[in-house]
Amino acid sequence: MERFRALFQHFQSSSESVTNGLCLLLAALTIKIYSSFDFNCPCLARYNTLYGLGLLLTPPLALFLCGLLVNRQSVVMVEEWHRPVGQRRKDAGIVRYMCSSVLQRALAAPLVWILLALLDGKCFVCAFSNSVDPEKFLDLANMTPSQVQLFLAKVPCKEDELVRDSPARKAVSRYLRCLSQALGWSLTLLLILAAFLARCLRPCFDQTVFLQRRYWSNYVDLEQKLFDETCCEHARDFAHRCVLHFFASMRGELRAWGLRRDASHLSPEPAVVPPEPPEDPEDPDSGRRKAHLRAICSREQVDGLLSSWYCSKPPLDLTASPGLWGSGLSRRAPLVAPGTTLSQHTDV
Amino acid sequence: MDKFRMIFQFLQSNQESFMNGICGIMALASAQMYSAFDFNCPCLPGYNAAYSVGILLAPPLVLFLLGLVLNNNVSMLAEEWKRPLGRRAKDPAVLRYMFCSMAQRALIAPVVWVAVTLLDGKCFLCAFCTAVPVAALGNGSLAPALPAPELARLLARVPCPEIYDGDWLLAREVAVRYLRCISQALGWSFVLLTTLLAFVVRSVRPCFTQAAFLKSKYWSHYIDIERKLFDETCTEHAKAFAKVCIQQFFEAVSHDLELGHAHGALATATAASAAHSPTDGAAEERDKLRGITDQGTMNRLLMSWHKCRPPLHLGQEQPLLSNGWAGAGPRAPRREVATYLSRV
Numbered sequence: 001m002e003r004f005r006a007l008f009q010h011f012q013s014s015s016e017s018v019t020n021g022l023c024l025l026l027a028a029l030t031i032k033i034y035s036s037f038d039f040n041c042p043c044l045a046r047y048n049t050l051y052g053l054g055l056l057l058t059p060p061l062a063l064f065l066c067g068l069l070v071n072r073q074s075v076v077m078v079e080e081w082h083r084p085v086g087q088r089r090k091d092a093g094i095v096r097y098m099c100s101s102v103l104q105r106a107l108a109a110p111l112v113w114i115l116l117a118l119l120d121g122k123c124f125v126c127a128f129s130n131s132v133d134p135e136k137f138l139d140l141a142n143m144t145p146s147q148v149q150l151f152l153a154k155v156p157c158k159e160d161e162l163v164r165d166s167p168a169r170k171a172v173s174r175y176l177r178c179l180s181q182a183l184g185w186s187l188t189l190l191l192i193l194a195a196f197l198a199r200c201l202r203p204c205f206d207q208t209v210f211l212q213r214r215y216w217s218n219y220v221d222l223e224q225k226l227f228d229e230t231c232c233e234h235a236r237d238f239a240h241r242c243v244l245h246f247f248a249s250m251r252g253e254l255r256a257w258g259l260r261r262d263a264s265h266l267s268p269e270p271a272v273v274p275p276e277p278p279e280d281p282e283d284p285d286s287g288r289r290k291a292h293l294r295a296i297c298s299r300e301q302v303d304g305l306l307s308s309w310y311c312s313k314p315p316l317d318l319t320a321s322p323g324l325w326g327s328g329l330s331r332r333a334p335l336v337a338p339g340t341t342l343s344q345h346t347d348v
Numbered sequence: 349m350d351k352f353r354m355i356f357q358f359l360q361s362n363q364e365s366f367m368n369g370i371c372g373i374m375a376l377a378s379a380q381m382y383s384a385f386d387f388n389c390p391c392l393p394g395y396n397a398a399y400s401v402g403i404l405l406a407p408p409l410v411l412f413l414l415g416l417v418l419n420n421n422v423s424m425l426a427e428e429w430k431r432p433l434g435r436r437a438k439d440p441a442v443l444r445y446m447f448c449s450m451a452q453r454a455l456i457a458p459v460v461w462v463a464v465t466l467l468d469g470k471c472f473l474c475a476f477c478t479a480v481p482v483a484a485l486g487n488g489s490l491a492p493a494l495p496a497p498e499l500a501r502l503l504a505r506v507p508c509p510e511i512y513d514g515d516w517l518l519a520r521e522v523a524v525r526y527l528r529c530i531s532q533a534l535g536w537s538f539v540l541l542t543t544l545l546a547f548v549v550r551s552v553r554p555c556f557t558q559a560a561f562l563k564s565k566y567w568s569h570y571i572d573i574e575r576k577l578f579d580e581t582c583t584e585h586a587k588a589f590a591k592v593c594i595q596q597f598f599e600a601v602s603h604d605l606e607l608g609h610a611h612g613a614l615a616t617a618t619a620a621s622a623a624h625s626p627t628d629g630a631a632e633e634r635d636k637l638r639g640i641t642d643q644g645t646m647n648r649l650l651m652s653w654h655k656c657r658p659p660l661h662l663g664q665e666q667p668l669l670s671n672g673w674a675g676a677g678p679r680a681p682r683r684e685v686a687t688y689l690s691r692v
Contacts, residue, residue: 068551082555
C-alpha cells in the first residue's frame with residue numbers, strides 16, 4: 001500500500017512535470033533551431049515579403065503542431081471528447097479545461113520563435129524593406145522610383161555591391177530593426193501581462209468549478225494511464241500462463257502417448273503444476289489482484305473487456321456493485337466476496 | 349522481483365515519453381550526420397543534378413531501412429506474419445498496427461534529413477543552378493548570345509565560388525540567394541506538411557477506430573511479451589537440463605570409479621543411495637524440467653510452438669499434438685495458477 005501510494009504520487013507529479021518538461025525542451029529546441037538557421041533574404045522585390053513573413057509564421061505553426069503532437073494529453077482529450085456516453089456522463093467543461101491546458105503548453109515554442117525573430121530583426125527588415133517610405137531618408141531623394149525600389153530590395157543584404165557601405169542602407173536597416181525590436185518587446189510585455197492577469201484573476205471567477213474540472217481532467221488522464229498499465233500487467237500474466245500451459249500440455253501429451261522415459265528416478269512425485277508462490281507479506285492485496293486477473297483468460301474475454309471499456313466506461317461511483325458494470329462480461333466469475341468490494345477497488 | 353515489476357510498469361506506463369525520447373535522439377543523430385557530411389558539388393552540367401538528387405534521397409532510404417533493422421519488433425512482426433495458423437487465428441489488424449508503429453518510428457530520421465538538407469540549401473543550389481532565370485536576375489541582354497551548352501557550363505559553376513567565371517552575366521551571390529531562398533521555403537513547407545499530417549493522423553484516429561485500436565495495441569503487446577516469456581522459459585529449461593545432465597554425468601563417473609576402486613556391499617549401498625536420493629537442489633532442477641527430458645521431446649515442443657501456437661484460451665484441456673484423440677489418459681484436475689519466474 002505504501003509503495004502504491006508512493007507510485008501514485010509519482011504519477012501525479014510526473015504527468016504535469018513531464019508535460020512542462022517537454023514544453024521547456026521544445027522551447028530550448030526552438031532557440032537552437034533559430035540560432036543555427038542560416039537566414040538568407042533573397043533581396044528581390046516580390047520575394048522579400050514572402051520570405052520574411054513566411055519565416056515569421058511557418059515555423060511557429062510547425063512548432064505549434066509539434067507541441068500538440070508530443071503532448072499525450074491531447075490524445076486523451078480527443079478520446080474523452082469522442083467516447084460513447086455509456087454509464088458515465090460526459091462533461092464538456094472537462095474537455096474544455098484539457099483543451100486550454102494543452103493549447104497553452106503548445107503555444108510556448110511558437111511564441112519563443114516569433115519573439116526571437118522580432119527581437120533579432122532580420123525577418124522584419126527582409127519583409128518590409130520595400131514598404132519603407134523613401135521620403136524619410138534624404139539619400140534616396142535623388143533616385144528614380146524604380147531605382148529606389150531596387151535599392152530598398154537590397155537593403156537586407158549587406159554585402160551586395162549596390163548597397164555596400166551605403167549610409168542610406170544603414171539608415172533604413174536601423175529604422176526597420178528599431179521598429180522590429182519595439183514590436184518584439186511590446187509583444188513580450190503584452191503576453192506576460194496577459195499571463196499575469198489570467199493567473200491572478202482566475203480565482204475571482206468560478207473557483208469551485210475550476211477546481212472540479214482540474215480534478216476530473218487529472219483523473220481522466222491518470223485513469224487512462226492506469227488502464228494501460230493494468231492491460232500490460234494482464235498481458236504479461238496471460239502470456240506467462242499461456243506458455244506454462246503449453247509446456248504442461250506437452251508433458252501431458254507425452255504421458256498419454258507413453259513416450260516419457262522412465263522418469264521415476266528423476267523426480268519422486270512429478271508435480272503437475274508449478275507450486276504457487278507464497279503470498280508477498282508486504283503486499284497482501286496481490287492475491288486478490290491475481291484473482292481479478294485470473295478470471296479473464298481468453299481472447300474473446302479480453303476483446304469484450306476492451307470493447308466494454310471503450311463503449312461504456314464504468315460510472316464514477318465506487319460503491320456500485322461490480323455486477324452492474326459492462327454488458328459484455330456477464331460470463332465473468334465473481335471476483336471477490338461482496339463485503340470486500342470497496343477495499344478491492346481502492347487498491348486498484 | 350517486485351522491484352523489477354515496478355520498474356517494468358513504470359517504463360510501460362511512460363512508454364510514450366520513452367518513445368518520444370527515442371524519436372528525438374534519432375532526429376538529432378540525423379541532423380548531426382548531415383552537419384558532419386562534407387557536401388561537394390561537382391559543378392559540371394550533367395552531374396550536378398544526379399549528385400544532388402542522390403544526396404537528397406539515398407541517405408533517407410538508408411536511414412529508414414536502418415530504423416527498421418534496429419527495431420527488435422521487426423522480427424516479431426515477420427514471425428507473426430509467417431507462422432502457420434495452428435490453433436490460433438491471425439488478426440490482420442494487429443499486424444497492421446505493429447507495422448504502422450514501426451514505420452512511424454523509422455520515418456523520423458529520413459524526414460529530418462530531408463528537412464535539414466532543404467533548409468541548408470546546398471543540395472538545391474547544386475541541383476538547380478543551371479535553371480536560374482538569368483534574364484530576371486542578371487544581365488538578361490547578354491544571355492541569348494551564349495549557346496545553351498556554354499550557358500549551362502557557366503551556370504553549373506555557381507555552387508563553386510573558386511571557379512565561377514560568369515560575374516559578367518550573373519552575380520554569383522544573387523543566384524545563390526535566390527536558390528537558397530526557394531530551397532528554404534520548400535524545406536519549411538515540407539516540415540509544416542509533415543507535422544500537419546502527423547497531427548491529423550494522431551488526433552483524428554481516436555474519432556474512428558478507438559475500440560479496434562485498443563484491441564490491436566493489447567494483442568501486439570501480448571505477442572511481444574509472450575515471445576519474450578517463451579524465450580525465458582526455454583532458457584530456464586535449458587539451464588535445468590544442462591545442470592541435470594552434468595550432474596548425472598558426474599554421478600555416473602563417480603559411480604564407475606567407486607565400482608572400480610571399492611568393492612563390497614558398502615560401495616554398492618553407497619552407489620544405490622547416490623543414484624536414488626537426489627539432493628534438494630537437484631529435485632528443484634528436475635522440477636524445472638517440467639517432464640521434458642530429452643532432445644527429441646524438446647525439438648518436438650519447439651516445432652509445435654511454431655507450427656501450432658496454442659489458442660488464446662486458458663480454460664481448455666485439449667491434447668496438444670493429436671487431433672481429437674480421445675485416449676488422453678487420466679489427468680489430475682489442474683488449477684490455473686500464476687507463477688512468476690522468480691528464479692530466472
